[in-house]
Amino acid sequence: MLRSASTPLLAALLAACPANQASKTEAGKTEAGKPAEAVKPSADGLAGETPTTKAHMQDHFSKAAEIKAALIAGDLEQAREPAGWMAEHQADVEHPDAWKPHVTNMREAARVIGGAEDLTTATQAFVTLAQVCAACHTAIGGPKVDVGEPPAAGASGSAAHMARHQWALDAMYQGLIGPSKAAWVIGAEALAEAPLAPTELAPGQSIPVQITELAARVHALGNEARDVPDVAMIPGRIYGELLTTCETCHAALRRN
Structure with missing residues (x-):
């Protein structure tokens, strides 16, 4: 099914993924352009x-x-x-x-x-x-732990959406290791937003069903993760599944 997607679409999606963006930023910078030190607890x-x-x-x-x-x-x-x-x-x-x-x-x-x-x-x-x-x-x-505020939610396009995903995963990670319920929840809430519509990902092009399903799963996990009653109950299981979902999506994008 993935082979039906066009090469320009896959290139655009891969370019928007945080894992690929990281290799394009200056050394010592985060996606938001802040020094790496600024995001350390x-x-x-x-x-x-x-x-x-x-x-x-x-x-x-x-x-x-x-x-x-x-x-x-x-x-x-x-x-x-x-x-x-x-x-x-x-x-x-x-x-x-x-x-x-x-x-x-x-x-x-x-x-x-x-x-x-x-x-x-x-x-x-x-x-x-x-x-x-x-x-x-x-x-x-x-x-x-102080993760600050997430990137603006109003920005359109896949690159802005993926940058917000990266920020959310980083915030949840700091919440996990802190441990910090506040950091975990604000990251989870950023992930729980509505998934990108196909027209935002690639106007006029078809989106592989697997990619759509994986994107929806990320947002569902974010929604599940934000319901944490106590800092001692931060679910590492969900974070592991988030990482696995990202891995699977990137692997699927490469298989074209």
Whole structure:
């Protein structure tokens, strides 16, 4: 069914996807053009935190973001290097006692990602890694999470819509690892908006049914995700399915 779509349509959709946009931005920039540092949660106030450990935690956030981007793009090989870094970096450093069990669990999840033979296994391990981060942050009292406001919802076109998707996934991720109910919900609400109409994606062209169904599933998951009664009940399962849905969509777009 996907083969019936025209090459210009697939090119347009792929260009609009966050995974492809990321390779076109300047180094150190997010989709919105903000410095990457601006979207990192603050590590201020963590128990036992020093300037060195603060920088270390920010490095972890950046490497985890690289893994997430690779998984969304469906590129398992690209996820291996940052996963290996998280599994081995500063392995000989003596962390505060409160951190130790969480660091061990984080490294194990990273090793699973690095050694995964398929995207499903790697994605499940990435969700586990994020939940380990959340458990650690809950135990030691941090970090602060402020994702700001999503890109304007009124902008038309697939590129604007996909940029909003990327922002939403990033906000939900910060809500997952924070943990932060506010960040999770605002990201989920951005995803829960009505899917793009076919005429917005490619005026005058037919849209493969699978792509339409995957887009609808993303929005349905956003709608389900925003109903979170408590920060301790943020559903990592939904985030994992969101990543898998993005992976599947990108793979479908490439199969033309």
